[in-house]
Amino acid sequence: MxxxxxxxxxxxxxxxxxxxxxxxxxxxxxxxxxxxxxxxxxxxxxxxxxxxxxxxxxxxxxxxxxxxxxxxxxxxxxxxxxxxxxxxxxxxxxxxxxxxxxxxxxxxxxxxxxxxxxxxxxxxxxxxxxxxxxxxxxxxxxxxxxxxxxxxxxxxxxxxxxxxxxxxxxxxxxxxxxxIFPTGFHGAVSAGVGVGSTVYVAGAGPVGLAAATSAHLLGAAVVIVGDLNEDRLKQARSFGCETIDLSKGGPAEQIEQILGVPEVDCGVDAVGFEARGHGHGHDAKEAPATVLNSLMEITAAGGALGIPGLYVTGDPGGVDEAAKKGALSLSLGTGWAKSLSFTTGQCPxxxxxxxxxxxxxxxxxxxxxxxxxxxxxxxxxxxxxxxxxxxxxxxxxxxxxxxxx
CATH class of the missing domain: 3.90.180.10 (Medium-chain alcohol dehydrogenases, catalytic domain)
Structure with missing residues (x-):
């Protein structure tokens, strides 16, 4: 054979x-x-x-x-x-x-x-x-x-x-x-992206770029992509995305410079469990819940988060014992106070x-x-x-x- x-x-x-x-x-x-x-x-x-x-x-x-x-x-x-x-x-x-x-x-x-x-x-x-x-x-x-x-x-x-x-x-x-295309699309759909939406996509890797592409396809007014990697941000700009460089500070103030308000209608986490904290350049330390917590901060009350980024239940390289089991320090109170919806898991x-x-x-x-x-x-x-x-x-x-x- x-x-x-x-x-x-x-x-x-x-x-x-x-x-x-x-x-x-x-x-x-x-x-x-x-x-x-x-x-x-x-x-x-x-x-x-x-x-x-x-x-x-x-x-x-x-x-x-x-x-x-x-x-x-x-x-x-x-x-x-x-x-x-x-x-x-x-x-x-x-x-x-x-x-x-x-x-x-x-x-x-x-x-x-x-x-x-x-x-x-x-x-x-x-x-x-x-x-x-x-x-x-x-x-x-x-x-x-x-x-x-x-x-x-x-x-x-x-x-x-x-x-x-x-x-x-x-x-x-x-x-x-x-x-990646259905996964990015699922992230955008589950974040509630529609005609006229303002969208923030965390991560300019292939799934993030697919989510941004999907947001355009779904009729978003503004699609903002955040990352620490300038080459990947340049790729996002190549098809009409706004971008923010997280080595230069947190997303809220940079989103405000683009939209006039420090929040978006819809947030997508295309990073997952190996996320790094922003504002520290390329030496940023791993901070697994950082993306989810920042998305809760910048998504408007009543909005939704699509979370196609991968999270695992077993991570031998986790930053602490909790992270090794997929237990993250989420600011769930923020999500609750703002009535945010979350969709996680494999894209169907x-x-x-x-x-x-x-x-x-x-x-x-x-x-x-x-x-x-x-x-x-x-x-x-x-x-x-x-x-x-x-x-x-x-x-x-x-x-x-x-x-x-």
Whole structure:
């Protein structure tokens, strides 16, 4: 059978290209596979030849050693691919289809899936609701930074692109549908962004830029992006965002300079648990709740916070014992006093990916340009991880099988 190379986490700061088995329609034992999932039959699955598979900030948390990920865990949950084989239980997806793979693995059969809460499927991860490819504590489904990957419940999970030639013309944009574009959109929607909104997005990494893009798509009047990284802020300005440099002070006074008032209608946290305090330049110390607390300060009373940034329950590198368990010093009193709403958790990708696909195919949005997507080879993945970790204003898209020009 065809060979299969994959990007694996080795130890903090190190990823490596390794040889792994070609997928079969069974979940086998391996690094990070939940014992209760070993031997699980997947007749409803499809084997995908990877067209594009992206490096995500969530992968970076694992690679920094900030999770309990085991060595040799195959990475990658942002997958776009061509179907090369289907299991006997697959009815509608066909060999040759080019599809986006939502990063959430969902069964389509449980109560949550039926309610469109595909980020917290009850049947795919024996540990807790919700699963993703190539991610710690998510059941052990093998990651997609590889030549080939198994997608379970293929008829349910896969979003087929209507026309192959049209899809390949816009493939760098469509590659963002597996995670960051729906995730950013979910952050904006759950923050209540609509026509005329003023929006603050904390973080100018790819998810922050996707949230800002989404806010524009939803009709926001002003989209402000805050970060410590000038290259990433420049990227935000390239598609019409206002920006604030948090190395020069807190967000409230800089927002006031833009809007005339020190508050916004809607706030989005696209940073997550490795947040650093503002006002201290690039040597800012990690302060995990700093973004959430500042968002509560600057979001208008009655407003909402969308929190697509990742927070974990196990962080070996946490700044204190509480942070190691995901317990943060939140100013919940501020949120209560201002009647703020919060939405956290995995984005239910299927809730949005078809509409966003149509927006891409009909030229309503240029997400790849906005996040500065760049294709690199599978062999260059370690270099891509290192550059992304160093703050490159780039969304790295791996090209394992040569589909991308």
């Amino acid at each position: 065809s060979g299969n190379k994959a990007v694996a986490y080795k130890e903090p700061g190190k990823v490596e290209l390794i040889d792994i088995d070609y997928p079969t329609f069974e979940l086998k034992d391996g690094p990070g596979v939940n014992p209760a999932n070993v031997g699980r039959a997947v007749p409803h699955g499809a084997i995908i030849k990877t067209v594009a598979t992206n490096i995500c900030g969530s992968d970076q948390h694992m690679v920094r050693g900030r999770t309990t990920a085991p060595s040799d865990l195959v990475l990658g949950h942002e997958i776009t691919g061509e179907v090369v084989e289907v299991g006997p239980g697959v009815e509608f997806i066909k060999v040759g289809d080019i599809c986006s793979v939502p990063f959430n693995i969902a069964c389509g059969r449980c109560r949550n899936c039926k309610e469109r809460k595909t980020g917290i499927c009850l049947n795919v991860n024996p540990d807790r609701p919700g699963s993703a490819y190539g991610y710690v504590d998510m059941g052990g489904w093998v990651g997609g930074q590889a030549n080939y990957v198994l997608v379970p419940y293929a008829d349910w999970n896969l979003l087929k692109f209507p026309d192959k030639d049209q899809a390949m013309e816009k493939i760098m944009d469509l590659a963002m549908l597996s995670d 990708v299927m809730k949005y990916n078809r509409q966003l696909m149509m927006a891409i195919l009909h030229d309503k949005v240029s997400i790849a340009k906005n996040v500065n997507a760049k294709a690199i080879s599978l062999e260059d993945a370690p270099k891509g991880y290192a550059e992304f970790d160093a703050g490159a204003a780039t969304k790295y898209v791996l090209n394992p099988n040569g589909y991308l020009s």
